[in-house]
Amino acid sequence: MTRRSTTLINPLAGHVGFHLRRASAAVMADLAGQLAEIALRPAEASALMLIAANPGVTQSKVGRALGIQRANMAPMVARLAERGLIAGAPVDGRSTGLSLTAEGSAIAAQARSRMEQHDARFMGDIPPGERDALIARLAAVAKTRTV
Amino acid sequence: MTRRSTTLINPLAGHVGFHLRRASAAVMADLAGQLAEIALRPAEASALMLIAANPGVTQSKVGRALGIQRANMAPMVARLAERGLIAGAPVDGRSTGLSLTAEGSAIAAQARSRMEQHDARFMGDIPPGERDALIARLAAVAKTRTV
DNA sequence: TATTGTTATACTCTATAACTATA
DNA sequence: TATAGTTATAGAGTATAACAATA
Numbered sequence: 001m002t003r004r005s006t007t008l009i010n011p012l013a014g015h016v017g018f019h020l021r022r023a024s025a026a027v028m029a030d031l032a033g034q035l036a037e038i039a040l041r042p043a044e045a046s047a048l049m050l051i052a053a054n055p056g057v058t059q060s061k062v063g064r065a066l067g068i069q070r071a072n073m074a075p076m077v078a079r080l081a082e083r084g085l086i087a088g089a090p091v092d093g094r095s096t097g098l099s100l101t102a103e104g105s106a107i108a109a110q111a112r113s114r115m116e117q118h119d120a121r122f123m124g125d126i127p128p129g130e131r132d133a134l135i136a137r138l139a140a141v142a143k144t145r146t147v
Numbered sequence: 148m149t150r151r152s153t154t155l156i157n158p159l160a161g162h163v164g165f166h167l168r169r170a171s172a173a174v175m176a177d178l179a180g181q182l183a184e185i186a187l188r189p190a191e192a193s194a195l196m197l198i199a200a201n202p203g204v205t206q207s208k209v210g211r212a213l214g215i216q217r218a219n220m221a222p223m224v225a226r227l228a229e230r231g232l233i234a235g236a237p238v239d240g241r242s243t244g245l246s247l248t249a250e251g252s253a254i255a256a257q258a259r260s261r262m263e264q265h266d267a268r269f270m271g272d273i274p275p276g277e278r279d280a281l282i283a284r285l286a287a288v289a290k291t292r293t294v
Numbered sequence: 295t296a297t298t299g300t301t302a303t304a305c306t307c308t309a310t311a312a313c314t315a316t317a
Numbered sequence: 318t319a320t321a322g323t324t325a326t327a328g329a330g331t332a333t334a335a336c337a338a339t340a
Contacts, residue, residue, distance in 0.1 A: 011196045012193060016270045017265070020167070022286075027168070067172065068330090071331090075301095095298060095339090141174065142173045188306070190306085207321060219309085240316050
């Protein structure tokens with residue numbers, strides 16, 4: 001006899017962090033799947049969104065806004081530039097202002113649509129009046145200082 | 148003049164998923180730091196908690212409860228067994244029931260204490276009456292079916 | 295001095311595929 | 318047929334360190 005349904009006692013069930021991690025993993029896996037269809041990773045799509053809204057932004061600022069370190073921005077920017085999705089113009093001797101190419105704008109529009117539908121699908125059950133409170137709660141958690 | 152404080156427009160700021168990911172990343176980074184002091188990874192500590200509460204559980208069940216695939220449980224179990232934290236007794240020809248050794252129980256107790264303090268530090272600002280609702284919300288998000 | 299950008303490197307988590315053995 | 322466990326492999330994100338060039 002197969003007893004697949006044996007319920008385990010989960011001492012982590014009362015930890016908010018445990019559920020936060022599980023929820024984030026599920027959301028990210030779905031997002032990755034949605035964006036893979038247009039050959040973008042979540043981090044790449046987020047960067048395109050930010051560049052679209054802030055033309056001329058440097059990769060350092062994009063990284064700071066998204067929580068991605070400088071060292072990890074370099075290969076991503078190189079990838080997007082090689083695909084012809086973004087272009088750079090020097091703003092001073094060491095920085096480059098990034099902007100979307102025509103193709104980059106088209107891809108970014110698709111990414112935006114997919115990301116919005118994705119977010120709505122996962123968060124659609126949350127009453128609109130509670131979403132801002134949830135966002136504020138999550139933002140506060142993200143900014144909790146580390147001891 | 149350095150303009151570090153230029154505020155970028157973030158089109159993702161209204162997406163719950165964006166903040167969910169940032170919050171989870173911050174929490175996980177802190178948890179990893181807390182557990183590194185007792186030489187445990189978050190996934191290992193979670194597994195020890197589950198084995199402590201369910202002696203004789205198989206690694207497959209631990210994986211299912213934590214969202215870790217069979218293939219990724221194997222090396223973790225081998226690591227914990229090699230350190231002498233867990234031991235296994237055959238339950239049938241293909242499964243092994245896992246339990247904590249004396250040393251494993253001691254480490255698990257430390258892990259539990261650290262994880263509870265960690266969770267309390269991040270979630271302490273949330274009114275107790277709202278925590279269950281937040282957990283329920285996150286659990287629902289985690290179970291949202293993927294299209 | 296601080297910041298930008300880059301390269302190299304390593305770790306963790308996750309994912310799939312393929313295989314053996316057992317229920 | 319389904320499940321348990323293993324092995325190999327790959328991808329993605331993240332982290333630090335070190336360096337050159339510029340502010």
